[in-house]
Amino acid sequence: MTLRTYIISRILLTIPMIFILLTTVFVVMRVLPGDPVLLHFEKSENLEAMNRLRVALGLDQPLWLQYVNYIFGLFRGDLGKSMQDFSPVAQQVFSAFPATLELAIYSMIIAGVLGVILGVVASKSYNKPKDHIIRVFGIVTYAIPVFFLGMLFQLGFGVGLHWLPVGNRFDMSLSPPAGLNIGNLHLATGLYTIDSILEGNMFKFVTSFKYLLLPSLTLGLVLCGVFIRLTRSNMFETLRLDFVTAAKARGLKDSTVTYGYALRNAFLPVLTMMGLQFAMLLGGAVLTETTFSWPGLGSYLIARINFRDYTAIQGTVVVFGILVSIVSLIVDILYAYLDPRIRL
Amino acid sequence: MRSAKAISRVVIAVVLIVVILIVGVVGYYLASPPATVKETLLMGTTDSVESCLDPARAYDFFGFEIIQSLGSPLVEYKPGATGAASDIQPALANTWSSSSDGLTWTFNLRQGVFYDDGSEFTADSVKYTFDRGIQIADPDGAWVGIGIDGIINSVEVVSKYVVKFNLKIPFAAFLSLIAGQECYIVDPKYAPKAGDAWSVNDVVVYQDGNPRGSNPMGLGPYTLANWTRVAGKDTAMRLEANPRYWGNSSGLPKTKTIVVNFYTSGSGLALAMTAGDVDIAFRQLATTDINNMKTNANLKVWEAAGPFIQYLCMQQKNAPFNNVNIRKAVAAAINRTALVQTVFQGDAQPLYSMIPTGMMGNTNAFQSVGDPNYTLTQELLGAEGYSESNKFTFTLWYETSGHYPQSQQQALVLQDSLQKSGLITVNLEGRDWAAYRTARQEEIMPAYILGWYPDYIDPDDYIQPFVSSTGGSWIHHNYASTQMDQLVEQARSSTDATARANLYTQINNLMVQDVPIIPLYMGNQFAVSKTNVQGIYLDITQNWRNWLVYAQG
Numbered sequence: 001m002t003l004r005t006y007i008i009s010r011i012l013l014t015i016p017m018i019f020i021l022l023t024t025v026f027v028v029m030r031v032l033p034g035d036p037v038l039l040h041f042e043k044s045e046n047l048e049a050m051n052r053l054r055v056a057l058g059l060d061q062p063l064w065l066q067y068v069n070y071i072f073g074l075f076r077g078d079l080g081k082s083m084q085d086f087s088p089v090a091q092q093v094f095s096a097f098p099a100t101l102e103l104a105i106y107s108m109i110i111a112g113v114l115g116v117i118l119g120v121v122a123s124k125s126y127n128k129p130k131d132h133i134i135r136v137f138g139i140v141t142y143a144i145p146v147f148f149l150g151m152l153f154q155l156g157f158g159v160g161l162h163w164l165p166v167g168n169r170f171d172m173s174l175s176p177p178a179g180l181n182i183g184n185l186h187l188a189t190g191l192y193t194i195d196s197i198l199e200g201n202m203f204k205f206v207t208s209f210k211y212l213l214l215p216s217l218t219l220g221l222v223l224c225g226v227f228i229r230l231t232r233s234n235m236f237e238t239l240r241l242d243f244v245t246a247a248k249a250r251g252l253k254d255s256t257v258t259y260g261y262a263l264r265n266a267f268l269p270v271l272t273m274m275g276l277q278f279a280m281l282l283g284g285a286v287l288t289e290t291t292f293s294w295p296g297l298g299s300y301l302i303a304r305i306n307f308r309d310y311t312a313i314q315g316t317v318v319v320f321g322i323l324v325s326i327v328s329l330i331v332d333i334l335y336a337y338l339d340p341r342i343r344l
Numbered sequence: 345m346r347s348a349k350a351i352s353r354v355v356i357a358v359v360l361i362v363v364i365l366i367v368g369v370v371g372y373y374l375a376s377p378p379a380t381v382k383e384t385l386l387m388g389t390t391d392s393v394e395s396c397l398d399p400a401r402a403y404d405f406f407g408f409e410i411i412q413s414l415g416s417p418l419v420e421y422k423p424g425a426t427g428a429a430s431d432i433q434p435a436l437a438n439t440w441s442s443s444s445d446g447l448t449w450t451f452n453l454r455q456g457v458f459y460d461d462g463s464e465f466t467a468d469s470v471k472y473t474f475d476r477g478i479q480i481a482d483p484d485g486a487w488v489g490i491g492i493d494g495i496i497n498s499v500e501v502v503s504k505y506v507v508k509f510n511l512k513i514p515f516a517a518f519l520s521l522i523a524g525q526e527c528y529i530v531d532p533k534y535a536p537k538a539g540d541a542w543s544v545n546d547v548v549v550y551q552d553g554n555p556r557g558s559n560p561m562g563l564g565p566y567t568l569a570n571w572t573r574v575a576g577k578d579t580a581m582r583l584e585a586n587p588r589y590w591g592n593s594s595g596l597p598k599t600k601t602i603v604v605n606f607y608t609s610g611s612g613l614a615l616a617m618t619a620g621d622v623d624i625a626f627r628q629l630a631t632t633d634i635n636n637m638k639t640n641a642n643l644k645v646w647e648a649a650g651p652f653i654q655y656l657c658m659q660q661k662n663a664p665f666n667n668v669n670i671r672k673a674v675a676a677a678i679n680r681t682a683l684v685q686t687v688f689q690g691d692a693q694p695l696y697s698m699i700p701t702g703m704m705g706n707t708n709a710f711q712s713v714g715d716p717n718y719t720l721t722q723e724l725l726g727a728e729g730y731s732e733s734n735k736f737t738f739t740l741w742y743e744t745s746g747h748y749p750q751s752q753q754q755a756l757v758l759q760d761s762l763q764k765s766g767l768i769t770v771n772l773e774g775r776d777w778a779a780y781r782t783a784r785q786e787e788i789m790p791a792y793i794l795g796w797y798p799d800y801i802d803p804d805d806y807i808q809p810f811v812s813s814t815g816g817s818w819i820h821h822n823y824a825s826t827q828m829d830q831l832v833e834q835a836r837s838s839t840d841a842t843a844r845a846n847l848y849t850q851i852n853n854l855m856v857q858d859v860p861i862i863p864l865y866m867g868n869q870f871a872v873s874k875t876n877v878q879g880i881y882l883d884i885t886q887n888w889r890n891w892l893v894y895a896q897g
Contacts, residue, residue: 034778038785040484042403043809043818044491045785049483085395085576096575151611158619166615172580173384173603175570293607300575306745308778 003336010332014325021321022074025314026067034308036083057083070314079318080311084304089315093297097319098190099169100296103215103288104281105191110220111281112274115227119270120263122228123235134228142225146284150218150291157214164214167293170207177204215292219284223277230273234266241265268338275331279324380897384601385877387890388613388622392578392606397559397568398535398548399526400477401485405627405797405886406578408525413583413602413890414568415528415561416590418451418470419519423881423889427703427801429841432519436465436529436563436590446514446839453505457590459531459562467507473529474499474509479542486526490799495521514837516844517802523885524800528561535560565589565597565891578606583890597891598879617643617872623895624880626871626888631691631750637872648882649702650869653695653806654748654795656758656862659787661822664738671859673724673736674791675710676717677768679761684865687753691870695863697852698806700884704841705803705848709856710863721765730767737769741789745776748795749867755793758864787820793864794819801885803848804836811851811860823860 037054038045054060058069073080079089115138122134141149158166170176170192177195179188188195192208238244239262247257286298293299297316304312391406399411418437425431437451457465474496477487487493495515500508511518521527534557538546548560555568566583573579581604585597605622607613614633617625618640629637638645658665658674665671680694693701694715696708714720730736742755752774759770775783783789798805808815812832813824831854835847855861869882879892 032779033775033782035782035785036778038781039778043489044483045818046483046488053483082576087576092575099574151615154612154615154619158621159615162619165621166619167607167612167621168605169579172605173386173582173601176572176580290608291612293609293612295574295577295579295606297575299577299608303577306777 003333006336007329007333010329014322014329017325018318018321022071022314022318023067025317026070026310029308029310029313030063032308036308036310039084039307057081059083070311074318079315082304082309082312084307084309084312089311092300092312093315093319096295096297096300099294100282100285100289100298102191102193102212103219103285103294103296104278106193106212106216107219107223107281107285107288108274108278110216111223111227111277112270114220115224116231116263116267116270118224119228119231120235120258122232123239124258126236131232135232138225138228140225141221144222146218146222146287147291149222150215150288153214153218154291164210166214169211169295171211174204174207177201177208215288215294218291219281219288222284223281226273226277227270230270231263231266234269235262238262238266268335271331271335271338275328278327282320282324381598382623382876382895382897383599384603385599385624385893385895386622387602387604388607388616388625389604390607390610390613390628393550393573395484396547396549397561397571399473399528399530399560400480400487400535401482401544401547402525403484403486403489409888409890410568410581410583411525411528411559411561412564412887413566414559414564415525415530416563417523417525417528418453419523421523421801421883421885421887423883423892425801425883425885427520427884429519432523435523436470440519442518442839444839446516446518446837447511449509449511449518450502451507451509453507454590455505457563458588459533460567460586460588461531461533461562462588463531463533465529465563466504467501469529469532470507471499471501472532472535473527476530476535476537476542476546477526480544480546482544482547486524486799490521490524490526492521492526514839516836516838517800517804520800520802529563530560531562534562562586563590565591566602569601578604580604580606591891598894599890602890602893614872620874623877624871624873624893628749629870629872631688634691634870634872635689642875644873644875644877646871646873646880646882647691647868649693649700649884650867650882651700651798651801651884651886652795652867652869653698653700654754654793654864654867655695655698655810656791656864657794657819657821658791658859658861659789659821660860661787662790664736665790667728668857668859669724669728670736671862672713673721673728673765674762674768675856675859675862676714676720676724677762677765678758678862678864679716679764680865681715682761683754683757686757687750688865688867691868692865693868695866698810698855698861698863699803699848699852700806700866703801703803703806703884704845705807705835705852707849707852709852712856716761716765718765722767725765725767732766735767735769737771738790739771739773741773741775741780741783741792743777743780743793744774745778747777747780748793751793754864758793784820787822797886803844804832807848807851808832808836811855816860819861821860823858825854825858825860828854828858828860 037050037059040053041050058066082089118134122131125131154166157164177192178199179195180198187198193205196204196208244257244262247261286301289296289298290302301316393407394404395401397407397410402408402411416436418435419432420435422431422433436454438454440449440451442449453467478493481488495511497510497512502508535548550573551557555571558571559568565586567586569584570580570582583602585600607616610628610630613625614629616622634645637643658671660666684692684694696710697706699706725736740755742751755772759772762768762770810816811828813829831847831851835844838844871880871882876896879894881889
C-alpha cells in the first residue's frame with residue numbers, strides 16, 4: 001500500500017466515524033427529557049406561539065426527517081441554526097474555535113515537551129531518587145482533576161502572587177490582537193499570541209501569553225503524566241539495545257546517544273499517544289475553559305447542553321470529531337512516514 | 345527673675361508658632377489635590393446578555409442591567425427604594441397625574457433632552473416605544489411575559505412634551521410597571537420598523553463590530569462603546585459616558601468608563617475579585633465565597649435584602665395534594681430558619697408570605713401555621729389516616745443545573761425538616777433546568793421548588809402570577825379559587841393604598857387557608873468591591889446603577 005492510498009483509506013474511514021458519533025449525539029439529545037422550545041416560554045405558555053417556533057426550528061417534523069435534513073445540511077457545510085438564539089451554529093462554533101485551538105496547541109506543547117524531557121531524565125536515572133520523584137510527579141498530575149489543579153494555580157499565581165490573571169482570554173480594556181493589516185490584506189488566525197505577533201504588538205503578545213499561561217499549564221501538566229511514563233519505559237528499553245551500546249562504544253557524546261539515537265526510536269509510541277491524547281485534551285479543555293472562563297468551544301458546549309440546543313451541541317461534536325480525526329490522521333501519516341512497516 | 349516683657353515675648357512667640365503650625369496644617373490639607381475619581385472601573389460578572397439589548401425582547405437580569413445604563417425611563421426608583429410608591433422619582437417625565445378612575449395617566453416630559461445622536465426626545469418617542477413593544481409582542485420578551493397589552497390600551501401624544509396613557513384596567517402598579525427596563529425609551533432611528541407592521545424581526549439584535557447598531561437606546565448615562573460576543577456569550581463590553589445624558593448637569597455618570605469582565609463561574613469571579621483583577625464583582629457569588637470575602641480587609645461586601653423569593657408548589661390536580669389538609673400539614677412541617685441558616689448561612693431571610701418582608705401587603709401569615717409546628721402536622725395527617733407505621737410519602741423535585749441557588753441543599757434541608765414530623769417520608773428527585781421545565785409542563789411533579797424575580801416592584805407581582813387562576817397557569821399547580829381571583833383583581837386595580845393593604849391581608853389569610861403555594865425564603869443580594877469603591881446601592885428594585893458607582897484613585 002502506498003502512502004497515498006493509505007491516507008485516502010484513512011480519510012474514508014473518518015467519514016463513518018463522524019456519522020456514528022453524530023447519530024449517537026442526535027438520538028441521545030432527543031431522548032433526554034427537555035424541550036428547547038419550552039425554554040423560550042417561561043411565563044407565557046402560548047401554545048400557538050410555541051408551535052410556530054417548533055415549526056421554525058423544524059422540530060415539528062418526524063425524527064428521521066430531522067436527521068436526514070441535518071445530514072444533507074452538513075454536506076453543504078450548514079450546521080443549522082441555534083435553538084437558543086437562532087444564529088447560524090457554524091458561525092458560533094467557528095468564532096469559539098480559535099480559543100480552544102490555541103489552548104489545545106499550547107497545552108499539547110507543554111505536555112509533550114515536559115513529558116518527554118522528564119521521561120528521558122527518569123529513564124537515565126532508572127530506580128534512583130530522581131526517577132522516583134518524576135514518577136510520583138507523573139502519577140499525581142495524571143490523577144489530579146483539571147479543575148482542582150486549575151484552582152490551585154489561580155490561588156497561587158493569581159490571588160497569592162498577583163503575577164497572572166485568574167481568568168478570561170485577554171485584557172478587556174484593550175482591543176484584542178488584530179493580526180496583519182496591510183492595505184486590503186487582512187490576516188488573522190484568531191489565536192491571540194499569533195495575531196499579536198502579526199500585528200507587531202509585543203505588549204499584546206505578552207498580555208495574551210499571560211492570560212494563556214495558567215490554563216495551558218494546567219491542561220498540559222494533567223496530560224504530561226502519560227508521556228512521562230511512556231517515554232520513560234520506551235527509553236529504558238531502547239537505552240539497553242545493541243545499537244545504543246555500539247554508539248556509546250564508538251565514543252559518541254552521551255547526549256548525542258540519548259537524544260539523537262535512542263529518543264528517535266523511543267519516540268514513535270509517544271507520537272501515537274499524542275494522537276490518542278488529543279481527544280482527551282479536548283475533553284480536558286472543556287473543564288479547563290470553565291475553570292478559567294476561557295471563551296472556547298468547551299464553555300459553549302456546556303452552556304448549550306443546559307439549553308438543549310440540539311443543533312449547537314451536534315455542531316460542536318462534529319467539529320470535535322473532525323478535529324480528532326485530523327490529528328489522528330496526521331499522527332498516522334507521520335508514523336507511516338517514520339516507520340515504513342506500517343504501510344506494508 | 346524674668347521681666348514681664350520677656351514673658352510676654354515668649355507667649356507671643358509661642359502663639360505665633362502655634363498659629364503658623366495650624367495655618368500650615370490646614371493649608372496643607374486645603375492645598376492638597378482632592379482625591380481623584382478613577383476614570384475606568386473594572387466590573388466582573390458571571391452574567392451575559394441572554395438574548396439582546398432591545399427592551400422589546402430582553403428579559404434577563406444582565407440585559408436589563410445594561411439597558412438601564414444605556415437608556416432612561418419616564419420614572420425611576422430612588423436608590424435604596426423599598427418598593428413604596430413614594431420611592432418613585434422623575435426621570436424623563438417631570439410630573440404626572442392620573443384620573444380618578446385610574447384609567448388615564450398623563451406625563452409632562454422633561455424638555456431639552458437629546459439622544460446620543462443629537463435628535464430630541466419628545467412625546468413621539470414615548471408613543472413609538474410603547475406601540476413598538478406591545479405590537480412586536482415577542483414571546484421571549486417581558487411585554488408578553490408581563491402581559492402589558494392587557495394593561496395599556498393606547499398611548500396618545502397630547503403635545504410635544506405631554507403624553508397620555510389610556511389603560512384597559514385601573515392598574516395600581518402602573519408607575520412601577522413603566523419604571524421597568526422593558527419600558528425604557530428607545531431611539532426610533534436605531535429601532536426602525538422594516539415593514540408596514542411591527543414584527544419580531546424588528547427586534548434589534550447583536551451585530552458583530554457595531555455596538556451602536558446593537559442597541560436601540562441612547563438616552564442613558566452611558567453609550568455602548570464595545571460589545572463582543574463569542575458563540576452567543578458576552579466576552580467583552582465597554583460603556584463610555586454619554587456626553588448628551590440629561591443627568592450630566594448633576595455630575596452623572598460618576599465614572600467615565602466601565603469595562604465588564606465575564607467569568608463562567610461564581611468561583612472564577614470570586615478568585616478574580618480576591619486577586620484584584622476587577623474592582624467590583626456583581627452576580628453570581630456563592631454564599632461560601634461571600635462569607636470568605638467578608639473577612640478580607642481589602643474587600644468590601646455590599647449586602648441588602650433582595651426581591652428574589654423561592655417557594656414550594658404542590659400539584660393540586662391529583663391526590664395527595666388535592667387535599668388541603670395534606671398541603672397544610674406540609675406547610676406546618678417546614679423549618680424556614682433551618683433552611684436559611686443551613687443552606688445560606690444566614691444570608692437569606694425566612695419568608696412567611698409570597699410578598700417580601702418590608703413590602704406593603706406582607707403580613708407573615710404563614711407564621712400562624714408554624715415554623716415548624718409538628719403537632720399541627722401530626723394532627724392533620726392523623727385525621728387523614730396517616731401514622732408512624734403508615735407515613736405520608738411523596739416525592740419532592742428540585743433543579744440541579746444552577747438555575748436556582750443551592751437547590752439540592754435546599755431539598756435536603758426540606759426533606760430533613762419534613763421527616764422530623766415523624767409522619768412524613770420525602771423522596772428527592774433532581775433534574776437539570778431543561779428537564780425540570782418539561783416536567784413542570786407535563787405536571788408530573790407532585791411537589792417542586794420554584795423561584796421568582798419580580799417584573800415590577802409591587803405586591804401584585806408577588807400574588808397575581810401565583811394564585812390567580814389566569815396569571816398562575818404557568819406554574820401548573822392547578823389552584824383555582826373564585827374568591828381569590830376576585831380579591832386579586834380588586835387589589836391590583838384599587839387606587840387607595842389603605843384598601844389595597846387590607847385586600848392583601850385578606851389574600852394572605854386565604855393563602856394560609858387554601859395553601860395553594862408555600863413561601864420559603866427571600867434571598868439577599870450581594871456585590872463585592874475593593875474598599876475604595878463607593879456609590880453601590882442594592883435595593884429591592886434589583887436595579888444596578890452604574891452611573892452612581894465610582895472609585896477613589
